[in-house]
Each structure stands twice: as structure tokens, then as C-alpha cells.
Amino acid sequence: MTIDHIVFDIGKVLIHYDPNIPFSRIIPDAEERRWFFENVCTHDWNVEQDRGREWPVAEAELIAQYPEREAQIRAFRKHWHEMVPHAYEGSVAILESLIDAGRDVTMLTNFAADTFRHARELFPFLNRPRGVTVSGEIFLIKPDVEIYRLHAKNFGLDPARTIFIDDSAANVEGAKAAGWQAVQFIDAERLRADLAAFGITV
Numbered sequence: 440m441t442i443d444h445i446v447f448d449i450g451k452v453l454i455h456y457d458p459n460i461p462f463s464r465i466i467p468d469a470e471e472r473r474w475f476f477e478n479v480c481t482h483d484w485n486v487e488q489d490r491g492r493e494w495p496v497a498e499a500e501l502i503a504q505y506p507e508r509e510a511q512i513r514a515f516r517k518h519w520h521e522m523v524p525h526a527y528e529g530s531v532a533i534l535e536s537l538i539d540a541g542r543d544v545t546m547l548t549n550f551a552a553d554t555f556r557h558a559r560e561l562f563p564f565l566n567r568p569r570g571v572t573v574s575g576e577i578f579l580i581k582p583d584v585e586i587y588r589l590h591a592k593n594f595g596l597d598p599a600r601t602i603f604i605d606d607s608a609a610n611v612e613g614a615k616a617a618g619w620q621a622v623q624f625i626d627a628e629r630l631r632a633d634l635a636a637f638g639i640t641v
Contacts, residue, residue: 442639444602445634447547447568447604448603448604448610449565450549450606452624453526453530454526454527455526460521461514465511465518484501488575489575491575494553519557523562529628530630533627533630534564537639545568545570545572545590547603548571548572553575555576574586577589582613598619602620603621604630
């Protein structure tokens, strides 16, 4: 099957993400920091911002439960930019090579709407693809099959001729459930090999 459309995830595929970077300073004790991420600013709590919940609402919810942690809770959004310290040069080079070669490249990401706007300022290459679907702007998140269908509809993609690149196995399976081809991102070298298997050389 010929691939006409290439869709990239962003976090942990094109840019690094690690909330421990600022919080290793904010909560120096490793055990306390682990507890904080497991009980207060949890993965599930953060995912709701990716689904479209506004940060002030998210913060207020946690502060009501953990008033003594208010400063640390507010620090999550305040220091978000420190959590994305750099891009992955290898995968960005692949993205840009595909665009330069005239390939149709878009992006599909679980991202809060406001932090994605900030990410575009920090990483200008995010403005190069033809477009992007941001979960926080449409109130859907991967791996819900509907977000893949909406992206395909909005960008005129033929699902069978679309390949999706994501670091999450669950998100890869979601794309496959929508009729897309999909590969799990490990590193740039592996991605080049995976794309080559679909007849895409970079």
C-alpha cells in the first residue's frame, strides 16, 4: 500500500517531556516527589488538560483537596516550559526532510491548548507541517478512535494510505483501529527503518 500521508505525534517523538526536571528543584526529596506525582499532580489529572479542561479549573480542584500543596500545584503550569527542554534532533530531521521532499505531513497530539501554543513558540519547526490536531482544542484524546477519524476528515486523509508515528503503544493501536498504518516511535534510527519498510526513504 502506498503511503500518501504521514502523521507525527509530538511529545516524546519530536520534543522531550519530563515534569521531573523542574520538580527536582521544587520538591528535592525523591520520595516526596514520587508521592506528589502519584497522588496530586497525577498523570490522569494532567490528561484532563489534554482533553480540554482549563488550567485554573484543574488547579482549583487540586488545591481544594491539598491546600497545603497550593504552590507546588500551581508550579506545574508555571514551570511547564522547563518540562520540554529540547527537541529530538534525529526525528525532527526526519520530519523536515519529509516536508522538504514534498510529502504530506501533519501532526496529531495530546496536548493542552495553551501549552501547545507555547510549544510552537519554543519549537518553530512545529509550524512547518500542513496542520495539527490538538486534543485540548477539540476535547478528544488519543487513543479514542474518534480523534483519528476527525483528523483524517479534517485533513482529507485516506486512512489506509496514512502512517502514524507515536511513542505510545496504545495510541498506535488506536490509529490502527481507525484503519491507519502506524508504528511505535523508539528512536530516529528505528523510525527511518520503519518508514523504509513502507517505501518512504528519508
